[in-house]
Every structure is written in C-alpha cells, then in structure tokens.
Amino acid sequence: DYTEDYIQTGPGQLYAHSTRLFAVDGVSVPYTWNHTITYDSTKGKMPFLVETLHASSVATEYSPLEEAVAFKIHASIAKGDRSNQCPAGFGLDATGPYCSDEDECAVRNPCSHTCHNTVGSYYCSCPKGLTISADGRTCQDIDECALGGHTCHAGQDCENVVGSYRCVVRCGNGFRRTADGFSCQDVNECQESNACHQRCFNTVGSFYCGCDPGYQLKGRKCTDVNECRQNVCRPDQLCKNTRGGYKCIDLCPSGMTKAENGTCVDIDECRDGTHQCRYNQICENAQGSYRCVCPRGYRSQGVGRPCVDIDECETRDTCQHECRNTLGSYQCTCPAGYRLTPNGKTCQ
CATH class of the missing domain: 2.10.25.10 (Laminin)
Incomplete structure (x- = not known):
C-alpha cells in the first residue's frame, strides 16, 4: 500500500509525488518519484488544493495464452491532511487559488x-x-x-x-620534496629535529651523533668517561674524575694532608685524637708522625705497654740522708734538727 499527494499547481495541471522505502536484499532503500499531469482546464480543478491518493489491494494476473500480465489496483482519492494549505516548496497563488512552485x-x-x-x-x-x-x-x-x-x-x-x-x-627517508614536487632535497636533521644529545653531523639522506671530549656515545646519548679507570695519573697521584675530564692530584706523605693552597701540611695526631698512645703514655707530635713517651719519673716497658714508675731512691746520692720514692718522683727527708735546702736533696 502507498499514498501519493496531488497538488493543484495551475489550471489543468497537477503535480504528484511520493517517497517509499523498499527492501532490497534485506536493506531498506528509499525511492522517490514524481510526475506532472496536464488535462483540459475546462474540466475544472480539484475541490481542494491538496488531495491524497490511497492505493491498496494490488494484484496481478498472468494469461499464458496471451502471454500478458494484468494488474489490478484499488485506489481512492480524498482531501489531504492539509488540504487547503500549500506544502513546503510551494507558495499560494490566490488567483486560482493554486499552489505555485517556489524557486528556492x-x-x-x-x-x-x-x-x-x-x-x-x-x-x-x-x-x-x-x-x-x-x-x-x-x-x-x-x-x-x-x-x-x-x-x-x-x-x-x-x-x-x-x-x-x-x-x-616520491622521496626516500632523509629527503623532502621541493615545492614544485619534481625533485627531492636533503633534510638537515641536525637543524630541524635536534636528534642528538651533544653533537650532530648531517649527511646526505641521514645523520650521525657524536660527543664532546671526555664523553662516549651510547645510543644517541653521551655519557661521561671515567678516565681514572684507565690509570691516567702517576702512582704518586690521586685521580679525580670530573664531567668530561679528570684531575691528577699529588699525594702527600704519610702523616701529611693537602691544604687549600695545595701544599702538604703536618697532621697533628695528638690534637685530633688519631694517635695510638695508651695507658699513661703522652703523645708528642712530630713532622709527618708522632711518638708516645712516658711522663717524667716513668720509664717505658715497650710498645703497647704502660709506663712504670722509676724508683729514683735506688740511685746513689739521690738524697743526702733518707730518700722516699713516690709515683713519678721522689722525696728527700732530713733527720731531726735539720731542714731541707732549696735544692731538695741536702740538709742543713
């Protein structure tokens, strides 16, 4: 079943159109058709500006003898939904009245x-x-x-x-077409893409990367070379690696250290507490070293052993009369009626 709208477009002239969806291989396809009908204007015009044709009950009959197909259709026409209004694309012509075409x-x-x-x-x-x-x-x-x-x-x-x-x-990698499209020119990747870490060297159709002195290339990135691993300094020097280079620093003798001005100065082990003096030993600093000594009145028993008291009274003539030993020293005494002289040894 389908419908068609008929529009009175002038005396003795009708315009009809319709749009339907048809299934073609399971897909809905829209079809649109239209036609203009002309007739004797003395017959008059439609009772309405727009009328709708309803067609239904379409049937076919085939006659084998006549080799003909006969179509039968039931159709009726009546006023349209907007029978007295011109549809879109038409304008009202009051002389008819008619619906005249609008020139969009x-x-x-x-x-x-x-x-x-x-x-x-x-x-x-x-x-x-x-x-x-x-x-x-x-x-x-x-x-x-x-x-x-x-x-x-x-x-x-x-x-x-x-x-x-x-x-x-068509240009290969590393080349670009000229503006006219007829030739290729080299692309300077070093200027356009900054593809390298430190140094870039352009070649025809390509490029390669390099590094500053003291660096080595890994992929496209430059990493510092540790020259100290290559024994670049003398045995009596200390090697210090720097970014892109190294420094050889002269070593100081044992017991000496490097001052800010680069000279070697003595380390006072007695003052900074790095000495190995033990027990009642006394630390005495020396140039580039130190020594452990016993206090006055004591004598050493050897390295790593405490100092022992010296018995000065065992020595003859230490005192004029009686000698009394003390830790690290001694004391002279006099008999009754005598006193010790300022030298601490004789009596008077």
Whole structure:
C-alpha cells in the first residue's frame, strides 16, 4: 500500500509525488518519484488544493495464452491532511487559488555552489573534483588519492589538492620534496629535529651523533668517561674524575694532608685524637708522625705497654740522708734538727 499527494499547481495541471522505502536484499532503500499531469482546464480543478491518493489491494494476473500480465489496483482519492494549505516548496497563488512552485534557488540560495530548482524542491550540484556533502547543500573535496581515483605512476606519490590532485616525486627517508614536487632535497636533521644529545653531523639522506671530549656515545646519548679507570695519573697521584675530564692530584706523605693552597701540611695526631698512645703514655707530635713517651719519673716497658714508675731512691746520692720514692718522683727527708735546702736533696 502507498499514498501519493496531488497538488493543484495551475489550471489543468497537477503535480504528484511520493517517497517509499523498499527492501532490497534485506536493506531498506528509499525511492522517490514524481510526475506532472496536464488535462483540459475546462474540466475544472480539484475541490481542494491538496488531495491524497490511497492505493491498496494490488494484484496481478498472468494469461499464458496471451502471454500478458494484468494488474489490478484499488485506489481512492480524498482531501489531504492539509488540504487547503500549500506544502513546503510551494507558495499560494490566490488567483486560482493554486499552489505555485517556489524557486528556492532564487529566494534562499541554499547551495554552496550550483542550485537547481525543481517542482516543490531543489537540488545542489558541485564542480568537477568536488562532491555533495551529507547535508545535500555544501560541496566537499574528493580525495582522489585516498579513493584510488588517480593516475600516478610507480615512483610517484599522489598529493590531493582542493578539486583535484597532482602526481609528485616520491622521496626516500632523509629527503623532502621541493615545492614544485619534481625533485627531492636533503633534510638537515641536525637543524630541524635536534636528534642528538651533544653533537650532530648531517649527511646526505641521514645523520650521525657524536660527543664532546671526555664523553662516549651510547645510543644517541653521551655519557661521561671515567678516565681514572684507565690509570691516567702517576702512582704518586690521586685521580679525580670530573664531567668530561679528570684531575691528577699529588699525594702527600704519610702523616701529611693537602691544604687549600695545595701544599702538604703536618697532621697533628695528638690534637685530633688519631694517635695510638695508651695507658699513661703522652703523645708528642712530630713532622709527618708522632711518638708516645712516658711522663717524667716513668720509664717505658715497650710498645703497647704502660709506663712504670722509676724508683729514683735506688740511685746513689739521690738524697743526702733518707730518700722516699713516690709515683713519678721522689722525696728527700732530713733527720731531726735539720731542714731541707732549696735544692731538695741536702740538709742543713
């Protein structure tokens, strides 16, 4: 079943159109048709500006003898939904009244390029190289390169331009097409991409990376070389690695250290507590070293052993009369009626 709208467009003239969906291989496809009917204007006009034809019960009969197919259809016509209003695309002509076609191209110019008026509607078209977009009004470029509609040969690339395309030379890696598209020129990666860490050397079609002195290349990155692992300094020197280089520092003798001015100065082991003197030994600093000595009145028993008291009273003539030994010293005494002289040894 389907319907068609009939519009009175003038004396003795009707315009009919309809749109339907048909299933083709399981896919719904829209079909639109229209036609203009002319008749003897003395017959009058439709009772309404718009009437709708309803068609149903379509049947076919085939006659084998006559080799003919007969169609039967039940149809009726009545006023349309808006029987006294002109549909879209038409304007009211009060002289009839009729529904005269509206020239959308002249009134609204809805197309981006070329507009074609039709009865009750319009359609847009595009110049060569362009195609109508989904909105049916604007034109968009046809990418002949992507769609394969070009004639470029092997060794050429297709470059799309608005409304057309052009065939340009194909350039390898490290090269770029010139503006005219006919030749290739080298790309200076060192200037354009800064692909290297420190130093970049451009070559025809490529490039390679390098490093500053004291660095080595790993991939495209430069890392510091530890020259101290290569024994670059004398045995009597200390090697200190620096970024991109190294320093050889003269060593000081044992017991000496490097001053800020670079000279070797003595280390006072007695003051900084790095000496090995033990027990009741006394530390005496020396140039580049130190020594452990016993206090006065004591004598050494050897390295790592405490100092022992010296018994001065065992020595003859220590005192004139009686001698009394003390730790680290001694004391002279006198008999009754005598006193010790200032020298601490004799009596008077």
